Amino acid sequence: MRTLAGVGSTPRAGVGTTRWYRPEADLTLPDRPDPASVDADAELDRYEAARDAVREALRDARDRAAERVGEEEAAVFEAHEEFLDDPTIIEDVEAAIREGTPAEHAVADRFDEAVAQFEGMEGRMAERADDLRDVRDRLLRALLAGDGQASAAAAGLAALPDGTVLLAERLTPSDTAALDPEAVAGVATVEGGRTSHAAIIARSLAVPAVVGVGEALESINDGETVLVDGEAGEVVVDPDEERRESVRESGPDAIPERVATADGRPIAVAANVGGEVELAPAAERGADGVGLFRTEFLFVDREAPPTEDEQYEAVTAALSAFPDDRVVVRTLDVGGDKPVPYLDLPDEPNPFLGRRGVRLSLGEHADLFETQLRALLRAAATEDGDGLAVMFPLVTRVEEVERAVDAVESVAADLAAEGGDHAVPALGAMVETPAAAFLADALAERLDFLSVGTNDLAQYVMAADRGNDAVAEYHDPLHPAVLRALDRTTAAAEGSDAWVGMCGEMAGDPALTELLVGLGFDELSMSAVTVPEVKARVREVDADAAASLANEALACETRGEVLYALGLGERDA
Ligand code: PEP
Numbered sequence: 001m002r003t004l005a006g007v008g009s010t011p012r013a014g015v016g017t018t019r020w021y022r023p024e025a026d027l028t029l030p031d032r033p034d035p036a037s038v039d040a041d042a043e044l045d046r047y048e049a050a051r052d053a054v055r056e057a058l059r060d061a062r063d064r065a066a067e068r069v070g071e072e073e074a075a076v077f078e079a080h081e082e083f084l085d086d087p088t089i090i091e092d093v094e095a096a097i098r099e100g101t102p103a104e105h106a107v108a109d110r111f112d113e114a115v116a117q118f119e120g121m122e123g124r125m126a127e128r129a130d131d132l133r134d135v136r137d138r139l140l141r142a143l144l145a146g147d148g149q150a151s152a153a154a155a156g157l158a159a160l161p162d163g164t165v166l167l168a169e170r171l172t173p174s175d176t177a178a179l180d181p182e183a184v185a186g187v188a189t190v191e192g193g194r195t196s197h198a199a200i201i202a203r204s205l206a207v208p209a210v211v212g213v214g215e216a217l218e219s220i221n222d223g224e225t226v227l228v229d230g231e232a233g234e235v236v237v238d239p240d241e242e243r244r245e246s247v248r249e250s251g252p253d254a255i256p257e258r259v260a261t262a263d264g265r266p267i268a269v270a271a272n273v274g275g276e277v278e279l280a281p282a283a284e285r286g287a288d289g290v291g292l293f294r295t296e297f298l299f300v301d302r303e304a305p306p307t308e309d310e311q312y313e314a315v316t317a318a319l320s321a322f323p324d325d326r327v328v329v330r331t332l333d334v335g336g337d338k339p340v341p342y343l344d345l346p347d348e349p350n351p352f353l354g355r356r357g358v359r360l361s362l363g364e365h366a367d368l369f370e371t372q373l374r375a376l377l378r379a380a381a382t383e384d385g386d387g388l389a390v391m392f393p394l395v396t397r398v399e400e401v402e403r404a405v406d407a408v409e410s411v412a413a414d415l416a417a418e419g420g421d422h423a424v425p426a427l428g429a430m431v432e433t434p435a436a437a438f439l440a441d442a443l444a445e446r447l448d449f450l451s452v453g454t455n456d457l458a459q460y461v462m463a464a465d466r467g468n469d470a471v472a473e474y475h476d477p478l479h480p481a482v483l484r485a486l487d488r489t490t491a492a493a494e495g496s497d498a499w500v501g502m503c504g505e506m507a508g509d510p511a512l513t514e515l516l517v518g519l520g521f522d523e524l525s526m527s528a529v530t531v532p533e534v535k536a537r538v539r540e541v542d543a544d545a546a547a548s549l550a551n552e553a554l555a556c557e558t559r560g561e562v563l564y565a566l567g568l569g570e571r572d573a
């Protein structure tokens with residue numbers, strides 16, 4: 001048994017067989033042999049078999065996408081299939097093979113040429129280059145994987161065998177979203193922080209995950225038995241029976257009803273979701289509605305933005321999954337570590353300090369904002385629509401809130417003029433910048449609610465990139481400076497009619513529930529996996545004792561003092 005330490009991301013553990021995901025290295029081609037030594041017929045057969053495997057993988061991906069996200073997203077894979085079966089490409093590849101080029105080189109040469117052609121074109125055509133690259137990579141993976149492995153290789157991450165522990169240098173949000181949570185027993189990465197979006201998606205899929213393990217992870221080979229303990233932040237190679245046994249213990253049962261502290265203060269415990277597939281698991285775990293619907297996941301991994309109707313469908317699905325609860329939908333929050341290729345977001349030296357969140361919605365992507373607001377206002381008028389609340393991300397200025405509210409009103413006027421059913425939902429702002437925390441009173445005065453995003457707030461208060469494990473110790477929601485920003489926000493809400501929630505990852509840590517209740521939060525929203533623990537914990541909390549605990553923590557000057565005050569560590573930690 002050998003233990004590697006990292007940062008626990010999903011607080012669950014799983015055991016399985018390792019498989020490295022190396023998207024680039026996996027595609028290194030062998031040296032070109034002497035053409036005379038190439039068996040052209042055998043190579044033609046290999047090319048055909050690879051095409052069959054890729055076609056099958058694309059159809060699977062298409063069906064899965066149609067089921068999970070919608071028909072339009074699924075159509076992307078039909079475009080991929082057209083490239084796969086493009087007669088001129090096939091003709092050229094086969095001709096090269098007959099001249100003594102091995103199949104993988106013939107494919108790479110021909111697709112690289114096509115990629116270069118598309119890259120030289122304008123707009124949408126240039127984006128087709130990404131589709132071509134994807135088809136090329138799938139073909140190459142199928143060809144390089146060898147007999148028996150071609151289908152799995154062509155399917156990539158979507159078709160891992162049951163009980164796989166996936167090891168990777170890093171994963172992108174779309175890599176993570178492609179994982180089948182039934183098949184993947186755990187994920188461990190060399191890089192990455194707990195609040196990177198890949199980690200958040202793993203958590204919402206309830207896949208055990210440890211990130212930021214560092215180079216030591218490279219010492220693990222394919223095919224080893226490994227336990228990923230996302231609670232302890234450990235990756236255990238060759239775990240003994242006792243350690244494996246700990247994995248089989250499951251978490252507490254869901255508490256379907258709403259909860260209150262021991263002395264009767266109600267606290268809503270809601271779920272963060274990124275898409276329709278996460279709604280049913282959230283409801284099963286007893287979430288009191290949705291505290292953060294990250295709509296940007298409707299926009300990634302496709303070629304064009306979702307239509308107004310698609311967005312309307314996604315929001316009404318969330319509302320009908322929680323007919324008696326509130327559903328807080330965040331308007332589009334792209335930029336930062338959430339790139340969306342077709343939006344042509346600017347290339348910026350510091351994307352987290354650049355054009356992201358509401359800045360884009362009020363600026364270059366006002367069109368997308370309007371479409372999204374139309375979908376939201378229509379959804380607010382449906383049978384379960386009175387639970388809808390809408391919030392704006394990355395607010396730093398009062399004027400942004402005023403302009404966003406104006407945009408809502410103007411969309412309402414348009415819909416009224418068209419005679420369409422609509423209603424104006426409750427409106428709120430995310431507090432995820434120091435500016436928003438300092439201005440929380442002014443924001444609360446103008447809005448129905450505030451929701452604190454501690455992932456970004458800790459990043460901006462502490463000047464520490466949320467995805468960079470080299471500064472993970474600074475990205476610390478328990479640092480007194482972050483706690484004081486939280487306090488300023490809850491105090492502002494208390495002095496107004498607005499309610500205040502937290503939807504950053506901090507809200508899902510049951511060890512912090514008492515502190516957060518004491519700080520005055522009305523709602524805690526988290527990856528669904530920890531909803532039952534947090535609900536159980538709320539019931540044990542005494543609101544007065546929690547307020548004293550919060551005051552003690554707020555008086556601290558160092559993280560160590562805070563941990564000590566919370567009974568979670570040594571004073572000099
Ligand atoms: C946050 O910043 O805490 C938050 C909830 O938003 P996201 O993680 O999507 O940036």
Ligand code: MG
Binds near residue numbers: 453
């Ligand atoms: Mg954020």
